[in-house]
Amino acid sequence: MKIATPYYLIDEKKLLRNMQIIEQVRLLSGAKSVLALKCFSTWCVFDLMKQYMDGTTSSSLFEARLGFEKFGKETHAYCVGYSESDIRAVVGYADKVIFNSISQLERYCDLVKPAKLGLRVNPGFSHSGFDLADPARKYSRLGVADKQMLAQKLPQLSGLMFHYNCENDDLETFSQQLDRIGECYGDILRQLEWVSLGGGLYFTKEGYPVEAFSKKLADFAAEFGVQVYLEPGESAISGCAELVTSVVDVVHNEIDIAIVDASVEPHMLDLLIYRLSAKMESTNCGEHQYMVAGRSCLAGDVFGNFQFKDKLAIGDEIRFADAAGYTMVKKNWFNGLQMPAIAVRRLDGTVEVVRQFTYSDFLNNLS
Structure with a gap:
């Protein structure tokens, strides 16, 4: 078939390979994967992807609505800064609403019931080759850095999100990071239902030790009694x-x-x-x-x-x-x-x- 250029061509067979690895991680570890729509939101292939993934996660009201309407399953809503109109609308789509700051949680928590509430945490470390994409860079506005203030808000929360990786394809580095999160936040995690480890983990890369990765996730979930979520973006659609x-x-x-x-x-x-x-x-x-x-x-x-x-x-x-990743969306x-x-x-x-x-x-x- 001859198509006039230029055009983006998505190959479902290549996409299926990534989906099968994501499913393998879920089966081996119990970790659920929600597609990061900020990376890829071309919904014409969602019918395939939703057979292997657990839902979507968003960075805005419109992404949350798209995930709800076109993907279904779980819809996680996160935004660096919600307006009141955003919040009043997003509650109609989201199962989980994750706030970026304690001030946003305090301002809007009563408006988002009965959605489960979460907070993004800035653990103070990251894995990123680009300062532009480093969520733990100096003066970062992304997430709560004060553990004491975080602990005070536990009665309002059901989970936490840690998003601190960018193109991390090294299992040893990931394992060390996860150990640090367990050591620093384990007492808090034991009082919650779920934790999201964010995206930026390239576990669908050729040769990646998927079984060892899955075991690390399973051990972490068991130790702290939480449902682990991953938020693959590029891992879902790289090479596709x-x-x-x-x-x-x-x-x-x-x-x-x-x-x-x-x-x-x-x-x-x-x-x-x-x-x-x-x-x-x-x-x-x-x-x-x-x-x-x-x-x-x-x-x-x-x-x-x-x-x-x-x-x-x-x-x-x-x-x-x-x-596909961070390309078609831009x-x-x-x-x-x-x-x-x-x-x-x-x-x-x-x-x-x-x-x-x-x-x-x-x-x-x-x-």
Whole structure:
């Protein structure tokens, strides 16, 4: 099936692999997994994902509503700062409402009954290669750091959330962190029903010791008598989607530069934010080197430098890997560029175009 580029292509067979690992962790450890919608909220594949996951977790009212309406199962609602109107609405969707601060808990706790209440905790340590994404950075506003004040609020709480990882694929580091949480907060956890360990744990990575990870989770849950939750985002969808583009021009300025019909800022924004290059599934070992760049007016609109087996020509396809997590949720209308369509390769191999964007979508994005 020929689809006009650019488009995002989600592969359900690749997605299924991650889902099966998530299910394996649940069966071995008892830990439940709720999808982090801030990372991935493309609901056309939720029918597959909800067979293996326990629900969703959100960062806003709209995400909580989306999780409730399109995923179902458990709906956890968290936000760094709720307004009163947010809270009055979110209680209609959420099983658990997690507050970022004690002041928000005190202000709104009476408005969210009968939802179970939680607080985010800042344990004072983290695992992150980027200061921008480090929840325990200096002056962090994310979570409660004062354990004494936290303990005073226990009668109002049923659980806690610790979100302190970003792309942590090392079991030993995770185990040491979990031990520190147990040592510091174990007395509090024993008085609660559940604990969320957040996201940022890359346990679906090829070769990750899933059984040892699951045992660590099971032992922690048993020691403190809590239901453990994980909030996988990228672990759920890594390696499952591509941004498919076509070459529209090739120019030369000391090096060969291939310009494609997509752009980094509107279509793979996370690369720009973290100053990363795009990935390709090909071996990247050809003899023809090109800088691949987007067609926006931004001078730094560059996907990266790649080696190709053959010379590139107008119309050639270039596919960028890992185009799901923190990518599709951030797409925007910068420069008024054509928004990539969304397509899914279903489990039976058929490809379905589930959404195409038109000038009308661009027109109605603002007023």
